[in-house]
Amino acid sequence: MSLKIQTIHRNRHGGTIHAILVLLSISIIILSFKNSPGHFIEKSDQKIDFETEQALASDIAADAIGVNTHINYTGSIYDTHYGDIIQPRLAELGIRHIRDHFGNATVNSRFQELAHNYGIQLLLINNDGGTDLENTLQEVKRLNAITPAKSVVEYIEPANERDNGWKKADGSSDWDRLCTYTQNYYNVFKNDPATTHIPLLGPSFANTRNSAVSFSGVCVNVNSILDKGNTHIYSGLYPESSIAGGWGISLEQAIANYEKLCGDKPIIDSETGYKMSSGQPGHPAVSQRTAAKYSPRLVLSRIMKRFERIYFYQLINNSEDFGLLNSDGSPRLQFISLKNFISLMSDPGEDFVPGTLTFNLNGDLKDIEHLVFQKRDGRFYLVVWQSVNCSSDGTSNNNYKDINNPERKITLVFPEKISSVKQYRPSFESMPDGSGLNPVAVNTNIASIELNVPDHILVIEIKQ
Secondary structure: EEEEEEEEEEEEEOOOEEEEEEEEEEEEEEEEOOOOOOOOOOOOOEEEEEEEEEEEEHHHHHHOOOOOOOOOOOOOOHHHHHEEEEHHHHHHHHHOOEEEEEOHHHHHHHHHHHHHHHHOEEEHHHHHHOOOOHHHHHHHHHHHHHHHHHHOEEEEOOOOHHHHHHHHOOOOHHHHHHHHHHHHHHHHHHOOOOOOOOEEEOOOOOOOHHHHHHHHHHHOHHHOOEEEEEEEEOOOOOOOOOOOOOOOOOHHHHHHHHHHHOOOOOOEEEEOOOOOOOOOOOOOOOHHHHHHHHHHHHHHHHHOOOOEEEEEEOOEOOOOOOEOOOOOOOOHHHHHHHHHHHHHHOOOOOOOOOEEEEEEEEEOOOOOEEEEOOOOOHHHHHHHEEEOOOEEOOOOOOOOEOOOOOOEEEEEEEEEEEEEEEEEEOOOOOOOOOOOOOOOOOEEEEEEEOOOOOOOOEEEEEEO
C-alpha cells in the first residue's frame, strides 16, 4: 500500500476550504463482473490501483458562476427589456452573482430587486473615471441596509481595466495614478464600519501578460490594500490550452503574474468568455456549439486553479458578440449549457464536509480531466471530460470551424458494487450530444462501467 497526500486550497466567500486529495493506491485482486447492457467487464483477475479522492462540495461549482451585465446602460436592451428579457433570463440561468456599475435610481432599484427576490448579488465596479468613491460608498450602505439579510452588494472592485484607461503623455499606463487611487478606494470602504466586511478586489487589467507585473513594481504595498485578486482572462481557446491565459501566455502564467499583487489570496476572474464573431489573431471567435462545450470546462479548470468565482462576459449581446443570449433574448447554446450545469450541481445550504470517493479510471486517459464533488445527501458527482481543442481558425471573417473529437472509451471501476450510477451530458439538450438534465444512462448494482467521454463534460452521479 502506498499513500500520497496532496493539499489543494479551495477558497470560497472569504473562507478557505482545505480539500485534502488523498491518493490511496491499493493493489488488490478483484473479480470483475460479466459483460451485459450495463457494461460489466468480463470475469478475470485484474490488479486495480484505486484512488481515494476527497470530494468538493457540489455547490462550489454552481456558486462559482456569475455573469457580467450592463443594467446601468440606459436606453440599451438591458434597460428597455429589463422586465421581459433581462430579469427573467437571469432567474432562468440560475446564477447568484452579476457584475455591473451603479446607475440612476431605477438601475439601482433593479439591483435591489435581483438581490431581494432572486438571490442575485452584485459585484460592484467603481466609476471608470476614478471619482465618486464617497457617493458610491453611501449608495452601497443604503442598498445593503434595506434588508441586511439580503445584501445587494457582495464584492467591490476598483475602476475597470485602467491599464487601458489611464495613460501618460507617452502612451504608457499611469501606474502612479492607479496606485494612489487604489489606496484611496481601499481606505474609503474599509474605514467605514458598514462596509469594512465587504471583500475588496484588486484592480483588473486588460493585458494579462505585462500589466500586473508592471503595476506591482510601482505600487509595492498593493497586497495590503486588496482582499482578492481580479483577472480578466480571455483567450478564445479551449480552457486547458497551453496559452489559455490570454496574450499568448498560459493560464498558470496569468495567475502567477497577478499573484505579484495578491499573493496567495483567492482570485476572481471577473471577465472571461467567448465571442461569436470578429475574431482576430490572439483572440479567435468560436461557434455557439464550441462555446457550449468550453464554458463548463472553463469553470472547472478555474476551480482547479483556486479561482473563487468566474463571471462570463456578458449576458446579452449589446455592442460586442459575447452574449449568452442573442440580441432578441433567445438563448444561445452556451446559455443552455451553463444553465444545465448550474442546475445539476446546485446544492445550497449550510457548509458541510464532503466525503471521499474510491474509484479507478483506466484506458486511454490522455487529455482526460476529472473532478469529484458531493452533495449533502451523499451522492457523488464525478465530472469527466476531454481537455481538447474543439475549434480551428476563427481569427478572420468568422471563419471558425468546429472540431468534433471522437469520444474516448474508458472504464470506471469501484472496489465494490454501487447501488446506482447515472450519466448526464448537460451541455446539450438533444442526442447524440446530450439530453440536458435527463440521464443518458442509468445502471444499478454495478462495480464497473464503460464510459464514452466526449469533448464536453460527462457527469456521473454515484449513489453508494
